[in-house]
Each structure stands twice: as C-alpha cells, then as structure tokens.
Amino acid sequence: MKKNLQQILDGFHIEQFQNDLIDWFTKEQRDLPWRKDRDPYKIWVSEVMLQQTRVDTVIPYFHKFMEKFPTLEALAEADEEEVLKAWEGLGYYSRVRNLHAAVKEVKEKYDGEVPRSKEQFSKLKGVGPYTTGAVLSIAYGIPEPAVDGNVMRVLSRIFLIWDDIAKVSTRKQFEEIVRHIISRENPSYFNQALMELGALICVPMNPLCLLCPVQAHCRAFHEGVEKELPVKTKTKATKKVYLRAVVLKNEEGRILIRKRPSEGLLANLWEFPNDELPLQIEEAQAFAEWISREHNVVVQSLEPIGEFEHVFSHLIWHITAYRGEAIGQTSESETSKWVTPEQLETYAFPVSHQRIWKAYNE
DNA sequence: GACTCGTGGTC
C-alpha cells in the first residue's frame, strides 16, 4: 500500500538529514578509481560496469578499460571485438554493446560531449533512469535522482516503506522522494552518499546501525525493524540445460570456434561448437556425427575432457566437454573460424568456455 | 508487469 508523499515526509528534517549524510560521505568515502576526477565519460563507464556488479569486481576491469579506451573518442573508434574482449568475464554483455553504440552516437551527434540534458542523455542506448541520474548528478552536479538497490534499501528503512522494491512502480516512488530531499547544493555527494551508506553501513543482512550517521532520522531503526526491510519478492527457480561441447583441433593445430547470435544469452561472444542434448545420453559416436554434419569435417578422435556446471541468473548449463581431432574440409565464415591457440585468446568467451579451454590445455 | 540477461561472493 503506497503512502503519499506528505505522509512520508511529515516530521522529516530534510536539511539536517542532508548535512549528516554529506558530512559522513565527505569523511568516509572510499577511494575509488572513478572518483579521481569528474570526467563524464569515466563516470559513465563506471556506472555501467557497476550495474548489478560488485565494486571489487569492477575495479580491475575499470583500470584495463581506461587503459585501452582512455577517452570517449577512443572507445567510439574501437573495434567491437576488442571492446567485447575488454568486458570478458564481467557479464551482462549487452551493457557494453549498448555503451559502445551510445558512445558512437555521442561522438557523432554531440561532438563527443556527453549531453547535460536529461532528455538527450537518457535516450542513449543502455542509459536508464538510474544511469541518467548518476551521471548527470556526479559529473555535472544536476539534482536528478539516482535510485539503485542501495538507495531503495536505505530509504525503505528510513521512511518505513513496505512496498516490493522489485517493482518498477516502487522505484518511481523512491525517485519522487529523492526529488524532494536531494541536496540542491551538492546533488553529486547526496546521491553518492546514499549509495555509499547502503554499501558500507545500511547493508542488507546485518546493518551497522550503531555506526550510522543518519540513525536519528531512521524510522526502521526507531521501531527495530531494519532487518525486515526492504521487501523484495523472490526469484523463481533456475532451469537446467544439458549441453555437449567440443574443442576440435585440425591437422594444422587450429581450433574451431563459433560466434553466438547477436541477441539473447551471451550475445556475440565466441564459444566451442556445442549443442543441447535432447535426452541425457552422452554418446560420443552420436556427437561425432553431429560435429561432422554441422561443421563439414571428418572427426578422427573424440574423448571426454570433463563435466562443467555453470550457473546463470535464470538457468544452469551442464556441459559435457570433449577434445576432438578432425581432418577434411575446413569451412569458415563470419561466425565460424579455425584459429591458432594464440589467436583464440583475442576472442571474448563466456566464463564456462574459458574453463573448458583451460581444462583442455591441462 | 514479468521475464531476460552473467558472474563471483556471502551466509
């Protein structure tokens, strides 16, 4: 049941809250690589990398990315294959394809300058409500809400909001609240402080309320229910998919790789040839025939490497991997190539197939 | 509104 804004903000000391929060952030903020300056491009890249991804995971990727693509122009002009390779292992690969497309658009349409206009910036690919608010407030000091999971957790506790944070309508309610309590003097620090508080103090399981700079403002703490917030519906169970894959080597020592479709799971990444097992039968003979048919080769030998299990957000792959040797026709195309082991390292693979490659070489 | 889209860490 939604409370109205009046009800939520009644008796809340906005100015004091802003001061307590920003003072804390000024003293306690972490030293992170994207906080060195206010380059909108760097802020933008960091925000995209941080979507659904931990800070510790992002840091090394951010350094590598900035080394390879130091400016917006550098990224805009970069080869797509190279950009995807720089994202390898980070997950949610559509993020980087959208970012690449967006940066190209900024280069062409806006002379390489990240737009300050909310309307223009939020139209770019991969730029949603959160990223819009985050980049505009942090890079340009524009008072726009940046409501992520941290902010919803923090504010649901402070204002005792029991709505399901998995719903879009709830996020919009939080944006409305932030519009009313955001600091006009320092929107950048205000937004970052809310997120930093969620990351360091107002954490999901056991919040450190005794160390909280805004404890006096927190209704959940006052009522002792901080651990029961926020409310979030559970995700459904994951489905299991059985695959068989082959690392196939030809007479020249080249390996057969194949490009995944441009949409869907792991789009545009490369992988070893594989198919789904209709039944749970693992017959090497049947697989050899499939490989021959599918890739127009003669399979000389085929032996198992091992079993690999990989968990995604909504499904599980169970891969039975083989090593094989082939002779005969070597058909190549845009989406199917024979590469040397050295060349193979320059293509972006899903983590599951990286593991297969590692096992193959042991 | 519900579902898709990765990965590694945590309790």
Add this chain to the structure above:
DNA sequence: TGACCAAGAGT
C-alpha cells in the same frame, strides 16, 4: 550448500 545478493536496462 543452495539461495540470495550487487551502483539496472531492454523487451
């Protein structure tokens, strides 16, 4: 150890 989580966006 399995469920849940972590700075969301697109369809």
